[in-house]
Amino acid sequence: MIDLHSHLLPGLDDGPEEVSETLEIIKEMSFLGYIEIVPTPHKFHTLFNPDPNIVMGRISALGKTMVRRFSFEYMCNIPKIKELSDHREFSRTKNGYKIIMVEFSPFVGKKEIENSVFSLNAGGFIPLLAHIERYLKDDEFWLELKKKYKVFFQSSVRTLAKASFHIKKKQVIRFLEKEIIDNLGTDLHRATQLESVDKGLTFLKNNFAGYGKDLFSDKFLFENS
Ligand SMILES: [Fe+2]
Numbered sequence: 001m002i003d004l005h006s007h008l009l010p011g012l013d014d015g016p017e018e019v020s021e022t023l024e025i026i027k028e029m030s031f032l033g034y035i036e037i038v039p040t041p042h043k044f045h046t047l048f049n050p051d052p053n054i055v056m057g058r059i060s061a062l063g064k065t066m067v068r069r070f071s072f073e074y075m076c077n078i079p080k081i082k083e084l085s086d087h088r089e090f091s092r093t094k095n096g097y098k099i100i101m102v103e104f105s106p107f108v109g110k111k112e113i114e115n116s117v118f119s120l121n122a123g124g125f126i127p128l129l130a131h132i133e134r135y136l137k138d139d140e141f142w143l144e145l146k147k148k149y150k151v152f153f154q155s156s157v158r159t160l161a162k163a164s165f166h167i168k169k170k171q172v173i174r175f176l177e178k179e180i181i182d183n184l185g186t187d188l189h190r191a192t193q194l195e196s197v198d199k200g201l202t203f204l205k206n207n208f209a210g211y212g213k214d215l216f217s218d219k220f221l222f223e224n225s
Contacts, residue, residue, distance in 0.1 A: 001216035002036045003029065004090065005073065005101065005130060005154060005185025009058040012041045013048040015189050019061060026065050028194045029186075032201060036066050038090070038218075040101055043072035044080050052088055073130055076104045078119045091221045093126065097150065099221050102127040106134055110141055117149045128152040128221070131187060133159055133168045133175070142180050152220065157184040161199035176208055184215040 007015035010022045029037060041055055042048040055070050071090045074081055081087075081100070089098035102120070104113060113135070120127050132142060132153050145151055155172045162169040175181045184204070186197050204211075213220075 001032075001034045002038065002218050003034055003186050003188075003216070004038050004040070004071075004128070004183055004218060005156070006037055006039050006188040007041060007073075008037065008067075008188055009039045009041060009055065009070070012050050012055065012058060013045070014042070016191070021191050022062060023065070024191050025188065025194065026062070026067060028191070029188075029197075030066060032194075032198060034066065034216075036068070039067060039070045040073040041070070042075065044075040044077055071101060073101050073103055076102050076108075076116050078116055078123070081120070081123075081125070087125075089125075090128065090218065093222070097121075097124055097126045099126045099128060099152070101130050101154070103130045104135065108135055110137055113137070114145060114149075117145060117151050121150050126150045126152065128154055128183065130154050130185065131156045131159070132181070133171045136167070136171065139174055139178055139180060142175070143178070146180075152182045153180060154183040154185050155181045156187045157200040157204065158186060158188075158193060158196040159200065160203040161196035173207075176204075176211065179213060181215065182213065182220045183217075 007013050008022050008025045010016045010019045016022050041050050059067055071088050087098050087100055089100050091099050117127060129151060133155050142153060155175055159168050159172045
């Protein structure tokens with residue numbers, strides 16, 4: 001399994017402050033079955049805007065681990081994303097599109113999401129939209145968006161660790177039933193959240209064992225774009 005969403009690098013954004021906690025997270029993630037973690041520090045958050053060289057330095061300081069590369073989680077601000085010269089995309093498609101992870105404010109409207117995806121595509125980007133259950137839009141909206149634009153969807157595996165009546169968990173279950181999402185990330189910030197990753201993975205195994213898509217790979221970034 002590969003994790004494409006986390007904030008586990010020390011002293012960068014709202015993740016661990018100490019290297020020791022980062023190393024503990026990496027060790028526990030390998031016990032859970034992960035073979036690679038691609039950290040995604042926040043970018044253009046009002047508080048966080050790390051220099052790529054500093055991020056790479058944090059990775060080197062960990063020594064030889066399953067963290068080898070990184071991308072960013074961009075707070076959606078189209079003009080600012082376009083201005084960047086070093087985007088640190090996850091990958092590039094054959095047609096030259098850069099695949100980057102994007103989040104919105106929790107109160108974003110449908111029109112704004114659609115306009116953003118349109119502008120990103122026009123600017124040469126394919127967004128992987130992070131934790132889409134956060135925005136609580138109806139399933140049809142996401143299906144239509146995918147039909148009209150180049151876009152990938154990610155949910156958080158930790159949402160599946162929530163109580164069964166939780167509205168966001170119900171939404172992720174519907175996404176899974178309709179095969180709307182392409183990837184499940186951990187969005188892990190602290191070692192204390194590892195238990196919810198474990199619980200979410202167990203829920204998935206118990207309820208969606210025969211799921212058609214590989215939700216823990218980065219292959220979809222290359223195959224479907
Ligand atoms: Fe995140």
